[in-house]
Each structure stands twice: as structure tokens, then as C-alpha cells.
Amino acid sequence: MKILLKNAKILTMKNPEIFDGHIVINDERISYIGKVLPTGIFDQVIDCENNLIMPGFKNAHTHSAMTFLRSKADDSSLHDWLFNEIFPREANLREGCVKELTKVALLEYLSSGITAVLDQYFFPQEFAETCKEFGFRSVSLGMYDKDSRPVEEVLRLVKEYNVPSSIATFVIGMHSEYTGTDEMFEATDKLLKETRLPFYTHLSETKSETEECIKRRKMTPMEYFDSLHFFDNGGAIFHGVYLSSHDIEIIKKHDVTVVTNPSSNMKLASGIADIKTLLNSGVNVALGTDGPASNNALDMFREMYLVTGLQKLRNMDPVSIPAFEVLKMATVNGSKAMGLVDADVLEVGKFADLIMIDMSRPSMQPINNIISNLVYSGSKDCVKMTMIGGKILYRDGQFFVGEDIKEIYKKVQSLTEELNVIK
């Protein structure tokens, strides 16, 4: 399959430059990108009519299948929310649920121009299977679980999914220091040594979580994981709202990414991460939506606006975090966090994971600065097309994922009603 995208404005994300040009996609990868219109025979020619082509957004922290909990317990306190609303409902999850619940999230990612996510949840194999079916790029956390997922099972998942050109791969993770047991730390240590994969975990999301770890271990959560050598192969921490300067040194030493989730941290009143200091320290910062129960949208435009807006407030300085830095967080920095070296910038040989931004939406007009328009006035309605691995999965508001959308909604609604009955 050979596709020509002609007459586009192109932002490769190798630099902030935008040029008028054309792109050829050969099967799943980019085979040409340049200013001269290529000749030849194409299976499909799309006139971009001066719309912008850029890399898709990378959502570096989410719990996709939590769609069934969206809008279920907003405006409640964190403790109530977790222990009385979320946990008892999650206990109802049985085999086959995550596979279905994931679908609504994948549709929302596509509508927001997201072409890859780093997901962490129960039944990760079901999540990976849905991604494969849809053709959606993902990285899942392989996590040890005493009851359902022994070390051998995680190793089996890694072996099965981490094959060349796989669209759904695995890395190693744990939920967090504060939910970890000695047994879990030992199992995770084995997994990291065996696979040499990077490590991912929630870390210092709230003040109390961080303080309680210091009380228990005389170490911050980051120091504790460092003492276990869990980040020796790199990886990422999710949230990082309460990091010490020593934590930042460790983060830099192992080239760990901090995935910030501004909406979730705001909505759950966790706080505002110090992104300015992290960037000034040279840390790779990526963006995540977190799950639909805590955000509640899976919308990278929201995260981009908030990550810069909240820094401006935190520092009482409107200069904080310029637009191109934000766009990097939402794209190439996310690719780095997820180890997607072939799905980052637009370049010959890379996966064709790209989006078309509709420049004729009123919020993209007039054109003083396209990058500022994207970050400060962009929204989901500006996403005209989403392509992953050379396949158009979303265009002009329609989804092309090989399934009837109404059927997906019906199944998820029925599961939602079933799972939300607390037993």
C-alpha cells in the first residue's frame, strides 16, 4: 500500500520549522518526505489542502480500560474516591472486560490525535490484544501479580509481544512503592534482571505518599527504587509532583523520564509538578492523560494547555514553558519515554504515525504562529486524520477500526452498568 499525502504543511518535530511539502508512505513506514512533489503510482492520494501534518501525540501514562468509571465519582475526596468508589468496582473486573472497555479509550485517543499510549492496568494482555486488533500502537506494563501473573507469565508476555515490528509491546512495571510488598519487589527485580527492560511506576504523586515513604524507609520513593537498582535500564516515573533535588539527580543519572499528568493532578488536588525545574535540569519530560476516572478526558490538547498554564501559575510567570517545549513533551519526549525510537519524528524509515490538523477550524485562524495555535487554541475538533503504521484509523470524525462503533458503545455501556454494582 503506497499513499501520497500532497500539499501539506509539514512539522517533522526534528525542529520547530514548518515547510510546504509532500509525504509518501509505503506500507507502515515513511518512504519520502520533501518539498518536491513525487511522481509514480499510488494506491491512494490525499490532498492535504495546506493542512498540517505532524507526528501523532504520545500519551505516556494512562489506564485505558477505566472508561467504565468515567464520571462515576467526580467531586469526591481522594480517599473516598479510591477506597469507596474505584477499588470496589475494579474488584468486579473479570476476564473479557478489559478487552471491551479499552475500545472506547482507543477511539478517544484517535479522535485526539494520539497514536501511541503507555498503559498500565489489570489484564494487560487483553489491552494489548485490542490494540493489535485496532492497529493502535501501545506499550504495556508487565507487572507481577501474586494471584494472577507470576514471574513466568510476565516473561511469557514479553517474549510473545516484544518481537520485531510489534505494535503492542511490554516493559516492566510496578504500581507504586506504597502498594509494593517485599515479594513484589523481589519478583520485579527478577523481571528486570531477566529482561533488561526499563522500569515504570507511579511515584511521588501526592505529598502524603512521599512523606509516608520517608517515614517508613528514611528514603524518598525515588531513592528507594534507586537503592534497588530498578532504574538501571532507564524507564519513567508517573506524576513526580513531589520530587527532591536528590530525586532529580537520580532521575538524571539513569536518564529516567518524568511523565507529568497535569489534569489528573489538578482534578484530584494532588498539586502542580515543578516542570520548569525538571526542564532546566535537562530531564526528559513527557505528558500523560492518566485514566478516564481521574481526568476525565483522554485529550492531549487539554494536557498541553494545562502543563504550560499551570507552570505559569505555579511560578506566577507567564513566560514559563514555551509552546514548542510543550509540543515536544506531547510527541518526541513521549516516544523516548516509551522506547519508540521508530515512532517519534517524521523522517524516511520511521513508522507513519502521524496526524493531520485541520487549519480551517476557526481556532487555528488566523495564522500568526502555528505552534502556538496548536498548544494554546488547539482542540480535538482540529484533528482531521489520525494514521498509525500507515493505516488511516480516523478521518473527518469517522473511525476505521474494523468494528461497528455503536456495537462497541452498547457492549461497554452494558459492562459499565454491570461492573458499577458494588457487591
Next chain:
Amino acid sequence: MKILLKNAKILTMKNPEIFDGHIVINDERISYIGKVLPTGIFDQVIDCENNLIMPGFKNAHTHSAMTFLRSKADDSSLHDWLFNEIFPREANLREGCVKELTKVALLEYLSSGITAVLDQYFFPQEFAETCKEFGFRSVSLGMYDKDSRPVEEVLRLVKEYNVPSSIATFVIGMHSEYTGTDEMFEATDKLLKETRLPFYTHLSETKSETEECIKRRKMTPMEYFDSLHFFDNGGAIFHGVYLSSHDIEIIKKHDVTVVTNPSSNMKLASGIADIKTLLNSGVNVALGTDGPASNNALDMFREMYLVTGLQKLRNMDPVSIPAFEVLKMATVNGSKAMGLVDADVLEVGKFADLIMIDMSRPSMQPINNIISNLVYSGSKDCVKMTMIGGKILYRDGQFFVGEDIKEIYKKVQSLTEELNVIK
């Protein structure tokens, strides 16, 4: 013209209840709303297919024509921004510009489900004329201007536009206390006494503005305007980030609305208004986008999410400002702020200013709580139709405003390039 909207979910905003029903629109007003499908002959029947019909959003503070400054000077300090970027470019505005520049903003309002705005800018008559042409409901500030708009001219505007069923009306305003001169205060006093219209102004947006007023006048800006009796006919203040408890007493005494602009206050690092205290004091709080130079989107979904999110952060309490309160701010409270008694809730006899929310967008699924979905995961792409005064001005991504959209963009782009040359 008689239109039937059938098979809808209906949220009247008289209460949080949502019911399945039908609506008939006769010319510009609602003539039926109920659960029984009406019979008869209709010029147009729209099957809503279980999508939600609700009142359009009311944007209670904006400067529409500032579209030419969108993305022009982001990430710069407030003083630089105003004095080196905004003011010199606004000085280039000449007759005929505001009429055109307004159009892009009106399109964006329609795409965001906004059916009325309270606008404040130069050349207000040009703004009102564009609203009339498009069929867009607006209220403009009639403001005295030494050079261009004497008291008699403002009175003439009020007389010409404030006629029964007018879609574009005028109230009385001033930019702010800190830009006011004795001459302006006197002229405004005359206008208020002559017209008995309510009064609108920017007030206590920044800490320094508020402190400097106290230094100069031994009064807060609110106390000063109260001493002049400017709020004796009611009205609204824009921003109100730094209000004292005495200010709030004055606000309550005159039933003044506080229009909060969370995005703008965040992006310009002005601060977070204390909305929780205002609501607890029984103040009418409405929502505004502010202008496209300071926000930069004209998107009520963004403002709804932020007004509750930022309160959760400000109070470090995720319970702050429940979703239905937020939806009231974005609709009926805005109508009250603008004096639009006939364009607030959905009810027989009221203007048909309403929107259809596409419940088949992934961020609206599954359905646990439609009001939470709107506030926490809603976005522009969920707006399927926008109707003002019984006329469909936006549907399925297309605009119906009697003009070619590409031509509008071309003219505005050319004006933008011309006006942004600082002489």
C-alpha cells in the same frame, strides 16, 4: 419556520434532570417541549437520535475582534505583552477592521456551542453589526471615548440597538478603574443615569492593580465604583481575582455578577479567583473566555473544566465546585449576567438558543452521568449543532452564516498581517 427536534435527551437547565422528549421551534422561539411527540406539519424535522439538547453556552466576557493577536505574543511577561505587543498593534485598528476580525471569533463560538457573548472592544457598533448579519446574540459595552465616542454617540447606540427582540444590544461599561480618568467617570455617570442600564468593567484582575487603587484612593476598585453608585442598576465585574470580603458584600448588595475567566487568569499568571467563597456567599458567578490574545481559545468546555479544576487545586480539595454548578455558570448564570431573560433555560416562549451534544463521541461514553461527562470530558468535537433564535448556524462541522468561510479567513489573514506591523 417550524422545526421539530425529535427523540432528544433534554436538559432544560431549570434543574439537573434529563428526560427523553421533543422540542418544537416556531420562528425564533420554543413553542413546545415535552415527552409526547407532537403532531402537525413542520418545515424541518431533525431526528436527534438520543443526542442531548441543552441551552447554548453564554460567554460572559470576551474581546472578540482580538483574533488578529492570537498566538502573536504568548509566553511573554504581562507588561511586555500589553505595552510592547498588544497596545501598539491595537493602535493600528481602523474603521472596518473589527467588523471582519469578529467573524473568526463568532465561528469559533458557534463551534464551541456558545450562543451569546458579552463583548467589550473598540468599534462596538461594527461588532454588533457582524452579530446581526450572522444572527449571533450579543451584548456590547457602550463605553464613552473622548476621541471617538462622546456621550451622545453611546446614547444613540443604545437607542438604535436596544429595541424589542434585538439580537445585538448594548449596556454601559468602562475598561477599568486604573485606566479611568475623571472625565470618563463623569461621562459614564451621565450614561448610567440617562439609560438606567447595568454597568460592566474589568475589576481586580491582578494583585498590583488592586493594591495600587487602594494606595491611590484608600479604597478597593469595587469600593470606588460603589462610592460612585455605578452598580446601582446591577451589572458585572470581569475577573475579580482579588476581592475583599467587603467587596463581596457590595457585590451582593447590588446583585452584581462576577464573571470569572480561569484560562486567561492562568495563562497571564494573574492568579485563581476564590469562586468557592463567592458561590458560598450566594453571588451569581458566570464564565468568560476573555479574548483570543490572552486565552487563546474561545472554548467554554475549557473554561468549565478549568473553573472547577483550579478551585480543587486552590483549596487542595477535590470536592470543590460540583459539575452542575459549573454548568449553571456556563449557561443560566451567564444569561443573568447579560440580562438575557428570554435566552436562559429551555422553556416555551424562550428564544431557541440551544445546542445538540453528540453523545456518540467517545468522550461522552459510556453514560454514567451526562452532566459530569459534559463538564469533565466534553470538548468542541461534541457540539453537533448550534442554534440561535431558531436558526441553525452550525451543524456537523459546517457553518451557516451566509458567507463563504474561506473568504472570511482570507480577509482576516490579510488584516492580521497588516495590523501586526508595529509602526
